[in-house]
Amino acid sequence: MATDILDTVAVAPRIRQTQLLIDGEWRDAVSGKTFETVNPATEEVIANVAEGDAADIDLAVKAARNAFESGPWSKMDARDRGQLIYRLADLVEKNIEELAALESLDNGKPIRDSLAADLPLVIDCLRYYAGWSDKIEGTTIPIRGNHFCYTRREPLGVAGQIIPWNFPLLMVAWKWAPALTAGCTIVMKPAEQTPLSCLRMAELAMEAGIPPGVINVIPGYGPTAGASLVKHPDVDKIAFTGEDATAKIIMADAAATLKRLTFELGGKSPNIVFADSDLDAAVAGAEFGLFFNQGQCCCAGSRLFVEESVHKEFVAKLVERAASRKLGDPLNPETTQGPQVDHAQMEKILSYIQKGNAAGAHCVTGGTRFGDKGYFVEPTIFDYVTDDMPIATDEIFGPVLSILPFKSIDEVVNRANNTHFGLAAAIWTSDVKKAHHLANRIKAGTVWVNCYDVFDAAAPFGGFKQSGIGRELGAAGLANYTELKTVTMSLD
Ligand code: ADP
Numbered sequence: 238m239a240t241d242i243l244d245t246v247a248v249a250p251r252i253r254q255t256q257l258l259i260d261g262e263w264r265d266a267v268s269g270k271t272f273e274t275v276n277p278a279t280e281e282v283i284a285n286v287a288e289g290d291a292a293d294i295d296l297a298v299k300a301a302r303n304a305f306e307s308g309p310w311s312k313m314d315a316r317d318r319g320q321l322i323y324r325l326a327d328l329v330e331k332n333i334e335e336l337a338a339l340e341s342l343d344n345g346k347p348i349r350d351s352l353a354a355d356l357p358l359v360i361d362c363l364r365y366y367a368g369w370s371d372k373i374e375g376t377t378i379p380i381r382g383n384h385f386c387y388t389r390r391e392p393l394g395v396a397g398q399i400i401p402w403n404f405p406l407l408m409v410a411w412k413w414a415p416a417l418t419a420g421c422t423i424v425m426k427p428a429e430q431t432p433l434s435c436l437r438m439a440e441l442a443m444e445a446g447i448p449p450g451v452i453n454v455i456p457g458y459g460p461t462a463g464a465s466l467v468k469h470p471d472v473d474k475i476a477f478t479g480e481d482a483t484a485k486i487i488m489a490d491a492a493a494t495l496k497r498l499t500f501e502l503g504g505k506s507p508n509i510v511f512a513d514s515d516l517d518a519a520v521a522g523a524e525f526g527l528f529f530n531q532g533q534c535c536c537a538g539s540r541l542f543v544e545e546s547v548h549k550e551f552v553a554k555l556v557e558r559a560a561s562r563k564l565g566d567p568l569n570p571e572t573t574q575g576p577q578v579d580h581a582q583m584e585k586i587l588s589y590i591q592k593g594n595a596a597g598a599h600c601v602t603g604g605t606r607f608g609d610k611g612y613f614v615e616p617t618i619f620d621y622v623t624d625d626m627p628i629a630t631d632e633i634f635g636p637v638l639s640i641l642p643f644k645s646i647d648e649v650v651n652r653a654n655n656t657h658f659g660l661a662a663a664i665w666t667s668d669v670k671k672a673h674h675l676a677n678r679i680k681a682g683t684v685w686v687n688c689y690d691v692f693d694a695a696a697p698f699g700g701f702k703q704s705g706i707g708r709e710l711g712a713a714g715l716a717n718y719t720e721l722k723t724v725t726m727s728l729d
Pocket of ligand 1: 399400426427458460462463464467478479480483486487
């Protein structure tokens with residue numbers, strides 16, 4: 238943690254942009270409407286942001302189509318495209334404090350996390366994909382007969398990108414970087430709760446020299462702006478991160494135009510602690526794996542399976558850690574837990590806490606709202622949770638952890654896999670054979686062993702089952718922004 242950076246953070250970030258970005262121009266919505274974005278720590282309005290809907294989406298898609306088909310983006314050498322993405326990464330780095338503060342203001346995440354996690358991952362992701370720009374290669378294929386056969390990976394076209402509010406800027410990077418590198422153009426709809434950092438990033442993209450129309454940003458609501466983007470006939474692909482219920486609506490809406498879809502959705506990820514693990518490391522990993530980002534992570538380790546023989550000792554240590562989290566102003570560098578993103582999320586979490594109590598789980602710490610201003614919820618742990626309780630089956634997306642004791646390997650594998658989700662899992666053990674055995678048997682897109690939430694732009698991320706379709710990051714994430722073309726030429 239770079240405390241010297243934290244000491245100098247600008248605590249009052251300036252709001253520079255609240256309009257829509259279409260074809261390189263900042264504009265009001267066609268309807269003239271705006272919506273409020275709220276500081277979740279104070280419940281005060283930060284800014285009124287232009288509210289895009291179908292008419293604005295249509296203008297943005299036209300701009301993106303034009304930039305793709307006839308604009309400078311499609312004509313630019315791949316390596317030069319990469320240079321512009323590197324330049325954007327440099328500008329993000331130069332403005333890291335401002336962006337981190339803006340992120341914390343709009344989302345409520347502690348500034349220490351924005352600075353030490355979100356922003357460095359954003360920069361890394363941009364640079365990782367920038368390096369790919371001149372390495373997107375095809376193959377030559379020895380088919381029968383006197384032919385020359387080869388493949389090309391071509392950009393998919395206009396990508397519609399719809400992102401959530403839990404990692405606003407990181408989701409921008411995960412979506413923009415591979416799309417830009419592949420040569421696609423973009424219409425992005427940020428989440429209505431957190432539009433500000435995306436708009437600032439779009440400003441930096443223009444400063445970096447990414448041509449007008451390549452990136453268009455339309456803040457607005459899901460059922461209006463989001464659905465128009467999904468249904469638009471001139472959009473080639475939708476990349477969506479959010480709830481599984483929303484993904485089902487998007488899939489149905491996209492059917493008429495058979496759009497390519499990639500989804501990164503929710504989870505109820507098992508975090509499995511064996512008695513032979515380094516218990517203190519596992520306790521720290523369990524805390525981080527669930528409470529990081531106020532529990533608002535799609536891969537949160539929300540089902541904590543603990544081997545029975547160490548269960549009591551483990552719970553005592555974990556409760557102590559959870560209870561010592563520092564809740565408060567996200568812009569204070571000492572804060573380790575901020576508010577939930579909005580009132581609706583806070584209410585949803587509190588209702589799940591009630592369900593946990595009603596089902597007979599033991600609440601061993603937390604269990605209530607923290608304070609009466611801001612959407613804070615105490616770090617909450619339920620012990621003796623059973624597999625059928627709502628707090629064990631449903632994604633809560635908040636600081637509520639369920640502990641489920643277990644006895645044997647086969648039992649815990651079956652229970653861990655007994656869910657329609659399959660995003661992530663973790664295993665804590667000092668037995669390397671056991672770790673491999675479980676890593677193979679757990680149905681999840683990512684398995685961490687003796688660690689949690691280790692992300693890298695080079696490592697693919699996504700879900701099995703109803704946790705997603707396709708992968709983001711790594712080479713797999715790039716492939717999803719390309720079409721594969723086979724060219725066969727007669728040599729007779
Ligand atoms: P959450 O409940 O966590 O906000 P959502 O899945 O509802 O998660 O939201 C993620 C993103 O999807 C947001 O940008 C939201 O506006 C958008 N969205 C919500 N509903 C729709 C929809 N019907 N079509 C397209 N996008 C939507």
